[in-house]
Amino acid sequence: xxxxxxxxxxxxxxxxxxxxxxxxxxxxxxxxxxxxxxxxxxxxxxxxxxxxxxxxxxxxxxxxxxxxxxxxxxxxxxxxxxxxxxxxxxxxxxxxxxxxxxxxxxxxxxxxxxxxxxxxxxxxxxxxxxxxxx
Ligand SMILES: CC(C)(COP(=O)(O)OP(=O)(O)OC[C@H]1O[C@@H](n2cnc3c(N)ncnc32)[C@H](O)[C@@H]1OP(=O)(O)O)[C@@H](O)C(=O)NCCC(=O)NCCS
Numbered sequence: 504x505x506x507x508x509x510x511x512x513x514x515x516x517x518x519x520x521x522x523x524x525x526x527x528x529x530x531x532x533x534x535x536x537x538x539x540x541x542x543x544x545x546x547x548x549x550x551x552x553x554x555x556x557x558x559x560x561x562x563x564x565x566x567x568x569x570x571x572x573x574x575x576x577x578x579x580x581x582x583x584x585x586x587x588x589x590x591x592x593x594x595x596x597x598x599x600x601x602x603x604x605x606x607x608x609x610x611x612x613x614x615x616x617x618x619x620x621x622x623x624x625x626x627x628x629x630x631x632x633x634x635x636x637x
Contacts (some may be wrong), residue, residue, distance in 0.1 A: 504564060506595050510620055516569040521546070531578050533562075533571045542566050549580060554589025554630070555579070560594070560601075578609055584633040597626040605629050 507517060524530050524546045533543040543562035549555050557579060562571045583590045592610055594601040608627035619626040 505563065506598050506601075510595070515533065520559070529558075531575055533575055535628075543571045543575050545579055547579050549587075551591060552589065554587045554591055555583040557590070557592040560592070572604060573608065580631070587628050589631050590629060591628060591630045593619075593626045593628045595620070596627050602629075 521530065521544070521561055529546050529548055531545040531547065532541040534541050540563070543566075544559065546555060546559040547555050548558045557576070560572060561573065562575075589614075590607050590610075592604065593616070596602075596615075606629075608631070610631045612627055613630050614628040616628055618624070618628040
């Protein structure tokens, strides 16, 4: 799914990344009773710039806009703000949906990272502070 397809990630690379993250207990899943596949997944990397970093957040397109992304982010926030000051996220500058979603959740843009993931693509870095939790 986008944005990973457009950025050139393969299924194999993403699977390997998720397996490593799961082994390090960095993965949160959203699931429904009886569902065979997760509805959404979030990878939370600890200890980045006095906070944690959401390295991946994906909700299945067929269940988007049902509050699943928000619930996953709320779990990440509880985990992070128990021990750290900042929660960081990033999204491709062209990913308007994700940027609107993060702003709705109270994240504020703090930087631009040109060519971070791929040449010619700019990643927008956003953060939310413990004290600004809604
Ligand atoms: C972005 C994403 C995680 C949002 O998850 P979701 O479960 O659809 O979002 P939610 O239903 O929890 O929405 C929470 C709020 O954000 C808003 N929102 C969600 N997606 C939005 C969009 N595309 N445009 C504008 N607002 C959006 C919702 O309206 C909601 O606000 P409300 O509570 O006032 O109604 C999901 O669409 C996704 O996986 N996208 C593809 C992957 C991606 O871009 N990941 C993030 C960046 S790497």
